[in-house]
Structure formats: C-alpha cells, structure tokens
Amino acid sequence: MKTSGIKVKFSERLYEKLQPIWRENHNHPFVRGIGDGTLDQQKFRFYMIQDYLYLIDYSKVFALGAVKANDVETMGKFASLLNETLNFEMSLHRQYAARFGISEEELEQAKPSPITLAYTHYMLHASQNGTLAELIAALLPCAWSYWEIGKELNEIPGASEHGLYGDWIKMYSSKEFGELATWCIDLLDEHTAEKSERELAKLEEIFLNTTRYEYMFWEMAYNEQMWPGEA
Numbered sequence: 666m667k668t669s670g671i672k673v674k675f676s677e678r679l680y681e682k683l684q685p686i687w688r689e690n691h692n693h694p695f696v697r698g699i700g701d702g703t704l705d706q707q708k709f710r711f712y713m714i715q716d717y718l719y720l721i722d723y724s725k726v727f728a729l730g731a732v733k734a735n736d737v738e739t740m741g742k743f744a745s746l747l748n749e750t751l752n753f754e755m756s757l758h759r760q761y762a763a764r765f766g767i768s769e770e771e772l773e774q775a776k777p778s779p780i781t782l783a784y785t786h787y788m789l790h791a792s793q794n795g796t797l798a799e800l801i802a803a804l805l806p807c808a809w810s811y812w813e814i815g816k817e818l819n820e821i822p823g824a825s826e827h828g829l830y831g832d833w834i835k836m837y838s839s840k841e842f843g844e845l846a847t848w849c850i851d852l853l854d855e856h857t858a859e860k861s862e863r864e865l866a867k868l869e870e871i872f873l874n875t876t877r878y879e880y881m882f883w884e885m886a887y888n889e890q891m892w893p894g895e896a
C-alpha cells in the first residue's frame with residue numbers, strides 16, 4: 666500500500682498541539698508584566714531564585730543527554746548546552762541576584778517550591794529512565810517557549826531597554842538563545858524520524874507535560890507559591 670509521501674516533522678505536529686498552552690503563557694500577567702514593565706519586583710525576585718534552582722537541575726538533563734548520546738557530535742552539542750546554561754544563562758540570574766542583594770550561596774541554598782520540584786523531578790525522571798528522544802522531548806519546551814516569549818516581548822517598543830526587565834528580554838530573544846532552542850528542535854526531529862506512532866504518542870505526552878509545567882511555573886511565580894503554611 667502506498668502512503669502519502671509528505672512527512673510532517675514531529676516538531677510541527679507538536680507546534681500545533683502546544684498552541685492553546687502557549688497562548689496562555691503569552692497572556693499570563695507575569696509575562697505581560699515583564700513586557701510592559703509593570704511586574705511587581707518582589708514577584709520577579711521570587712521567580713529568579715526558583716528559576717536558578719530550576720536551571721541547576723535542567724543543566725543535569727543536558728549532562729544526561731551527553732551520557733545517552735550515541736555519537737561524538739551530539740555529545741559535543743550537549744556539552745555546549747550544559748556550558749551555555751551554567752555559564753551564560755545562569756550568569757543573568759547571578760547578576761539579578763546581586764541587584765536584589767542575594768548572594769550566590771543563598772541562591773543555591775534556597776528551597777524549591779512544590780512546582781519547581783515537580784517540574785525538575787519530572788524532567789529528571791523522564792531523562793534518566795527514558796530514551797534519548799524522551800529526554801529531548803522533556804527539555805525542549807523550556808528553551809522553545811522562552812525563545813518565543815523573548816522574541817514577542819522584544820517586539821514591544823522600549824521593553825528591552827527597561828531598567829530591570831530589559832536584560833531578561835535581551836537574553837531570551839538573543840541569537841545565542843535562539844540557536845540553542847533551534848538545535849533542540851532539530852535534534853528532536855532527527856531522533857523521531859523513524860519512530861512508530863506508539864513511541865511518538867509517548868513523546869508527545871512528555872512534551873505536553875513539560876509545556877504545561879512551563880505555564881504552571883509562571884503561575885507559581887506570580888503567586889509566589891511555596892508549600893502550604895510557608896511564606
């Protein structure tokens with residue numbers, strides 16, 4: 666039996682599915698507040714600390730990617746992503762922390778909120794127990810959704826020049842960050858080209874779960890949500 670010759674890239678299929686969640690991200694008061702500069706600084710401070718903790722575990726997913734990769738080129742890419750996250754992206758957080766009077770030590774010793782913990786543990790679980798494709802499906806929404814948000818906010822006149830939030834917008838709309846996101850998208854497409862529908866369905870579920878966690882992270886930050894009974 667002949668089937669249609671046109672094969673949709675897996676990332677294109679995911680792009681369709683993630684639309685409703687991304688729309689919620691872009692409309693979220695936290696994201697809008699970064700864009701128009703009205704976000705409460707206290708909420709941003711809370712977010713920065715939680716995001717730093719998040720990125721520590723996210724970096725470990727890249728390290729696991731290097732372990733699971735089957736060729737030197739992919740290993741090298743994961744090594745670059747690990748380096749970029751620890752030494753480029755996270756330096757943004759360290760700079761913001763310094764502006765808020767938070768030491769690096771305090772940053773690392775902060776406690777993760779329930780959502781931070783749930784999201785990072787879900788990603789680490791999928792990465793440790795799954796295939797390389799599952800690992801990439803788990804990590805992709807992070808880079809991809811931030812790049813989209815960064816680009817969108819960068820379109821707002823003056824937003825990237827804002828005294829506090831401008832640097833955040835510059836980071837996530839930057840060419841370097843975009844390359845990181847694009848590389849993850851391409852890698853997922855490469856690793857899913859030959860997969861069965863059953864495997865793709867599993868990857869889609871993982872991808873959509875971390876996409877949902879991205880939304881929940883904005884919500885958590887906006888509400889400065891810690892454990893019940895804790896400030």
Ligand SMILES: Cc1ncc(CO)c(N)n1
Pocket residue numbers: 716719720754806807808811879882
């Ligand atoms: C929660 C979260 N998702 C994505 C990114 C982008 O790396 C980030 N810094 N934090």
